[in-house]
Amino acid sequence: MTETTLNLLEPGSKAKVIQITGRGSARRRILDMGMVPGAEIEVIRKAPMGDPLEFLVKGYNLSLRKAEAELIVVQPLGA
Amino acid sequence: MEKKKITIALAGNPNVGKTTLFNAITGARQHVGNWPGVTVEKKTGKRTYKDTEIEVVDLPGTYSLTAYSIDEVVARDYVVEEKPDVVVQIVDATNLERNLYLTTQLMELGSRVVIALNMWDLAESRGDEIDTRKMEDFLEIPVVKTVANRAEGIDALLEEVVREADKGEHHEHEVSYGDDIEKKIIELEKIVGKDSALSGKYPVRWLSVKLLDGDENILEKIEGSSVATQVNSVLSTIKKEDYEAAMAEKRYETINTVLPQVCVKCIKGVTFSDMIDRAVTNKYLGIPIFLAMMWAAFEVTFTVATPLMEFVDMFFGWLAGVVAGSITNPVLGSLLGDGIVAGVGAVMIFLPNILLLFLMISLLEDSGYMARAAFVMDKLMYKIGLNGRSFIPLLMGFGCNVPAIMATRTIEDEKDRLVTILVNPFISCGARLPVYLMLAGAFFGRQAGSVIFGIYILGIIVAILSAKLIRGTVLKGKPSPFIMELPPYRLPTLKASAIHMWEKGSIYLKKAGTIILAGVVFVWLLSAIPAPGVDAAFASEEILGTEDSLIGVLGHIIEPLVAPLGFDWKVAVALVFGFIAKEIVIGSMGVLYGTGEDEDALAEILTAGAMNPLTALGLMVFTLLYVPCIACVGVVKKETGSWKWTLFMVAYGTTLAWIAAFLIYRIGTAIGWGL
Numbered sequence: 001m002t003e004t005t006l007n008l009l010e011p012g013s014k015a016k017v018i019q020i021t022g023r024g025s026a027r028r029r030i031l032d033m034g035m036v037p038g039a040e041i042e043v044i045r046k047a048p049m050g051d052p053l054e055f056l057v058k059g060y061n062l063s064l065r066k067a068e069a070e071l072i073v074v075q076p077l078g079a
Numbered sequence: 080m081e082k083k084k085i086t087i088a089l090a091g092n093p094n095v096g097k098t099t100l101f102n103a104i105t106g107a108r109q110h111v112g113n114w115p116g117v118t119v120e121k122k123t124g125k126r127t128y129k130d131t132e133i134e135v136v137d138l139p140g141t142y143s144l145t146a147y148s149i150d151e152v153v154a155r156d157y158v159v160e161e162k163p164d165v166v167v168q169i170v171d172a173t174n175l176e177r178n179l180y181l182t183t184q185l186m187e188l189g190s191r192v193v194i195a196l197n198m199w200d201l202a203e204s205r206g207d208e209i210d211t212r213k214m215e216d217f218l219e220i221p222v223v224k225t226v227a228n229r230a231e232g233i234d235a236l237l238e239e240v241v242r243e244a245d246k247g248e249h250h251e252h253e254v255s256y257g258d259d260i261e262k263k264i265i266e267l268e269k270i271v272g273k274d275s276a277l278s279g280k281y282p283v284r285w286l287s288v289k290l291l292d293g294d295e296n297i298l299e300k301i302e303g304s305s306v307a308t309q310v311n312s313v314l315s316t317i318k319k320e321d322y323e324a325a326m327a328e329k330r331y332e333t334i335n336t337v338l339p340q341v342c343v344k345c346i347k348g349v350t351f352s353d354m355i356d357r358a359v360t361n362k363y364l365g366i367p368i369f370l371a372m373m374w375a376a377f378e379v380t381f382t383v384a385t386p387l388m389e390f391v392d393m394f395f396g397w398l399a400g401v402v403a404g405s406i407t408n409p410v411l412g413s414l415l416g417d418g419i420v421a422g423v424g425a426v427m428i429f430l431p432n433i434l435l436l437f438l439m440i441s442l443l444e445d446s447g448y449m450a451r452a453a454f455v456m457d458k459l460m461y462k463i464g465l466n467g468r469s470f471i472p473l474l475m476g477f478g479c480n481v482p483a484i485m486a487t488r489t490i491e492d493e494k495d496r497l498v499t500i501l502v503n504p505f506i507s508c509g510a511r512l513p514v515y516l517m518l519a520g521a522f523f524g525r526q527a528g529s530v531i532f533g534i535y536i537l538g539i540i541v542a543i544l545s546a547k548l549i550r551g552t553v554l555k556g557k558p559s560p561f562i563m564e565l566p567p568y569r570l571p572t573l574k575a576s577a578i579h580m581w582e583k584g585s586i587y588l589k590k591a592g593t594i595i596l597a598g599v600v601f602v603w604l605l606s607a608i609p610a611p612g613v614d615a616a617f618a619s620e621e622i623l624g625t626e627d628s629l630i631g632v633l634g635h636i637i638e639p640l641v642a643p644l645g646f647d648w649k650v651a652v653a654l655v656f657g658f659i660a661k662e663i664v665i666g667s668m669g670v671l672y673g674t675g676e677d678e679d680a681l682a683e684i685l686t687a688g689a690m691n692p693l694t695a696l697g698l699m700v701f702t703l704l705y706v707p708c709i710a711c712v713g714v715v716k717k718e719t720g721s722w723k724w725t726l727f728m729v730a731y732g733t734t735l736a737w738i739a740a741f742l743i744y745r746i747g748t749a750i751g752w753g754l
């Protein structure tokens with residue numbers, strides 16, 4: 001499958017991080033939280049109002065707004 | 080024998096049981112204050128273990144040690160600059176991978192680390208098998224299993240800490256970043272090492288790593304140094320973004336080479352929490368559950384507190400009378416009784432609210448629900464320039480802004496927190512309701528309910544617009560990014576909540592209490608000192624709070640300022656009293672119009688011509704928006720740590736109040752509405 005960004009994946013799908021775009025401290029934080037190139041991610045759910053999103057990464061649950069998830073380029077993994 | 084003294088710092092990710100462990104080590108011997116220059120809480124405590132006196136410093140909980148948040152800067156500055164003998168990192172045994180990321184950074188800082196492998200019970204019960212021996216070998220760090228909420232493993236931990244502090248030599252171990260990055264690190268080390276001011280203070284390798292990491296805080300430190308140009312020329316040869324990502328990746332890689340051998344069998348993810356989350360963050364149920372939780376927290380905080388507050392009120396009223404009566408000198412008696420004792424009462428009255436609210440918050444926080452609340456509400460709050468965590472403090476403002484403002488501590492980002500504090504007073508608290516009830520009842524008859532509802536809505540609108548305005552001007556910038564862990568649900572302990580409650584209560588008494596007391600005594604003095612030319616004794620019954628006291632003089636001085644709003648000097652005086660507590664506005668109007676406690680009589684005088692529906696509405700709106708009560712001002716000062724912001728809030732609110740009341744009065748008069 002082709003590369004996409006994390007905000008576009010539906011709950012239940014899994015993906016592998018390719019790179020984090022953007023710059024500055026938000027990007028740093030995303031990296032620190034384990035969203036590093038190569039990491040595997042599962043999209044868990046959307047918040048009731050549709051944003052933010054919840055992910056499983058490095059064995060814990062992390063939530064990001066769509067705006068932040070858009071910075072994360074991923075390769076979807078087959079189910 | 081002379082006791083040995085050592086200092087240890089507790090570091091760790093949020094939600095790993097750090098506070099619980101801190102409590103277990105130090106017991107009641109704690110001190111809470113702020114880190115110098117910032118409003119991040121600093122807790123220290125003491126513990127004697129065998130013949131060693133251990134000073135324990137609780138660092139803010141952080142995931143990393145970059146310059147992302149003040150918490151992180153505070154934590155790492157302490158470790159680098161104060162050089163504690165040992166840093167104890169509390170690691171959540173059920174999530175080694177992310178927790179060890181912080182370990183890699185502590186190691187880089189060159190500190191002696193001991194790991195407290197906490198939540199051991201949870202890891203064990205779900206069937207994880209962790210080989211702590213191997214973990215020690217790989218990391219070259221002592222590892223001690225603990226279960227903080229049952230105080231298990233504390234002695235073993237302290238034993239290890241004391242032994243580590245005694246060790247003479249210190250073996251530095253570090254992450255290896257691979258050839259390309261290492262080359263740059265060495266290049267930078269050579270340059271940075273030449274500046275003795277820098278290299279004397281910080282580990283040189285760490286500085287170099289942080290420079291490549293694009294750490295703003297360190298870049299600033301370099302800017303002012305002798306090696307700035309050389310460093311910059313090296314940095315200009317690299318692509319910053321690539322290095323940042325590569326270095327974070329390498330750190331995780333280091334962990335991942337160790338983990339499979341340490342974690343003989345480790346389960347990933349949290350199934351039990353996920354079950355709860357399916358309901359709590361469900362598309363349809365999420366918001367109703369959130370509202371139900373908030374309703375419960377609100378009820379406990381404010382309804383349960385009411386009888387307690389009435390009791391405090393009665394007690395101090397009684398005490399004031401006793402004090403005033405038992406001192407023969409009437410002036411002194413009045414000063415002590417009506418001034419000081421009443422002032423202490425004004426401080427104490429908020430204590431039930433504060434204690435209960437923090438009990439609730441602590442339960443929500445420790446159980447893990449608070450993060451879900453932020454998750455559920457974030458979208459809405461984001462729209463007004465804040466983030467999900469701002470919701471609860473704003474909501475609690477409907478009860479009382481004082482504990483609500485103290486509750487902003489849970490907001491991580493400093494700007495978000497400041498905005499939430501500054502707009503909080505516009506959320507109409509319970510103390511303002513008596514003012515609305517009396518005025519709306521007198522002037523709007525059957526419409527009273529809608530008018531009062533309208534006032535509440537106006538408060539919310541003003542808060543939202545002000546948040547947007549402040550965000551767009553004085554505190555420019557987008558809301559902070561929302562990158563938040565949803566920690567596993569855990570059973571909170573009453574002990575931890577009780578300690579938290581007690582801390583908040585005592586901080587309030589110490590820090591805000593003095594400001595409140597001073598304000599109350601000051602206004603009382605104004606109302607007790609006879610006006611020039613008035614022949615009456617200080618604090619005598621007939622002048623207290625009337626035209627014949629200094630406050631009456633002040634009322635006349637203020638009158639021209641509020642005359643354009645249709646207010647006279649009596650209203651001006653009442654508003655000055657309202658600064659003590661908003662509900663006093665009505666009481667002091669009673670004194671000034673000579674109707675005393677009788678609200679019906681007051682309503683009659685007011686409707687008979689002293690005021691009209693427009694000025695009454697204006698006064699209600701003014702009461703909503705103008706300077707919040709003294710207790711609120713006190714906590715704003717305490718929580719922002721700045722008189723500048725406190726004065727900004729006071730001036731901003733009062734200006735808005737003036738404009739709003741002016742428009743109501745002028746426009747209303749022009750179109751002949753309500754007359």
Ligand SMILES: Nc1nc2c(ncn2[C@@H]2O[C@H](COP(=O)(O)OP(=O)(O)O)[C@@H](O)[C@H]2O)c(=O)[nH]1
Pocket residue numbers: 091092093094095096097098099100140197198199200201225226227228229445446569570571572575
């Ligand atoms: N089962 C278990 N729960 C713990 C342990 N340590 C702490 N807790 C609970 O975990 C929650 C978070 O703890 P807290 O000390 O507030 O974490 P902090 O955010 O790191 O300060 C609380 O509900 C504690 O009671 C432990 O070793 N085992």
